[in-house]
Amino acid sequence: MSDRTDQTTQLSCQELVELVTDYLEGALSAEEHSRFEAHISICDGCGVYLEQMRTTVRLLGKLPVAALPAGAERDLLDAFRGWR
Amino acid sequence: MALVEAVESELLEALRAGDEDAFAQLVREYQPSLVRVARIYVPTQAAAEEVAQETWLGVLKGLDRFEGRSSLRTWIFRILTNIAKTRAQRDGRTLPFSALQDPGRVPEAAVDADRFLDPEHPRWPGHWTVRPEPWPEDALISAETQALLEEAIEALPANQRAVISLRDIEGWSSEEVRNALEISETNQRVLLHRARSKVRRALESYLGDNK
Numbered sequence: 120m121s122d123r124t125d126q127t128t129q130l131s132c133q134e135l136v137e138l139v140t141d142y143l144e145g146a147l148s149a150e151e152h153s154r155f156e157a158h159i160s161i162c163d164g165c166g167v168y169l170e171q172m173r174t175t176v177r178l179l180g181k182l183p184v185a186a187l188p189a190g191a192e193r194d195l196l197d198a199f200r201g202w203r
Numbered sequence: 204m205a206l207v208e209a210v211e212s213e214l215l216e217a218l219r220a221g222d223e224d225a226f227a228q229l230v231r232e233y234q235p236s237l238v239r240v241a242r243i244y245v246p247t248q249a250a251a252e253e254v255a256q257e258t259w260l261g262v263l264k265g266l267d268r269f270e271g272r273s274s275l276r277t278w279i280f281r282i283l284t285n286i287a288k289t290r291a292q293r294d295g296r297t298l299p300f301s302a303l304q305d306p307g308r309v310p311e312a313a314v315d316a317d318r319f320l321d322p323e324h325p326r327w328p329g330h331w332t333v334r335p336e337p338w339p340e341d342a343l344i345s346a347e348t349q350a351l352l353e354e355a356i357e358a359l360p361a362n363q364r365a366v367i368s369l370r371d372i373e374g375w376s377s378e379e380v381r382n383a384l385e386i387s388e389t390n391q392r393v394l395l396h397r398a399r400s401k402v403r404r405a406l407e408s409y410l411g412d413n414k
Contacts, residue, residue, distance in 0.1 A: 131319070131322065131328055131329025131330060132319060132329055132330045132331050133314070133316070133319040133322065133329035133330075134329060136313045136314045136400075137312075137313055137396075139313070139396070139400075140392055140395055140396035140399060140400075141392065141396070144377065144392055144395075146388075146392060163334065164330075164331040164334030164335055165331075167334065167335040167336065167337055168314075168335045170337070171335055171338065171403050171406070171407065172399060172400075172403055174338060174343065174406075175399055175402050175403045175406060176371050176399065178343060178348070178349075178352060178406075179352065179356075179367070179371035179372050179402070180371060180372065180374060182349065182352060182353065182372050184235050184372065184373065191234075191252070191256065192227065192230060192231070194256070195226070195230050195256070195259050196223060196226065196227060196230075198259065198260055198263060199221075199223060199226045199263060200223070202263040202264075
């Protein structure tokens with residue numbers, strides 16, 4: 120957890136979790152970015168949270184892309200043949 | 204997986220020459236995304252599949268006139284959006300404009316408020332009550348975890364599902380998603396944030412129970 124000095128300029132954990140996507144997307148202002156990183160560097164809970172969000176994205180990237188039902192693909196290929 | 208631009212002109216040429224494999228490749232690559240995006244506009248999976256099917260027919264009809272001013276992908280998704288909107292109108296459905304154009308209107312917390320101390324807490328305002336725990340790496344690669352992820356994606360509102368699918372499952376850039384869905388950068392990010400937060404929550408509750 121963060122130390123208690125200067126609470127007004129520091130992010131709370133509850134505020135930080137709402138900024139994680141902006142952080143990962145590189146969409147934070149320079150000031151927000153440094154407040155974010157200052158918090159992460161001293162707060163284990165939020166460090167783990169950020170890691171979990173990264174892991175979530177990584178796992179989603181490994182999901183197989185859904186396959187097309189055979190019938191639907193055949194119909195489309197028939198349409199393609201008809202088009203030519 | 205994405206078709207890069209250099210490959211796109213070759214693909215286009217092959218399609219125009221009637222190359223069936225090229226068309227099949229295109230269909231396999233985009234069909235799942237087309238169905239997911241169509242679900243934003245139409246209420247059922249079956250209706251979304253029909254819209255996607257119709258989109259391909261629209262693609263074939265327009266292929267000779269496609270001038271390549273946008274990417275092939277953006278063009279295909281524009282056709283889909285038009286067909287889906289027309290169909291929603293025909294079915295007398297109110298278009299979920301606000302769902303895409305103003306997703307931040309209703310606030311939605313990434314993490315339940317009861318996981319945090321009160322914002323007015325004298326010592327630790329808004330700090331974790333129960334801190335997140337690191338996940339066991341071996342559980343992450345299990346088939347159960349994969350099934351859970353798919354379930355969590357399926358449970359999302361259609362607009363969030365479309366954005367997270369295109370960005371994180373299909374690996375599109377934020378710009379490509381913005382173009383395909385015709386939404387602002389901010390709205391794209393809000394939808395992505397909410398979707399990812401919910402999927403993380405589903406994983407946390409599963410992996411937490413699993414220990």
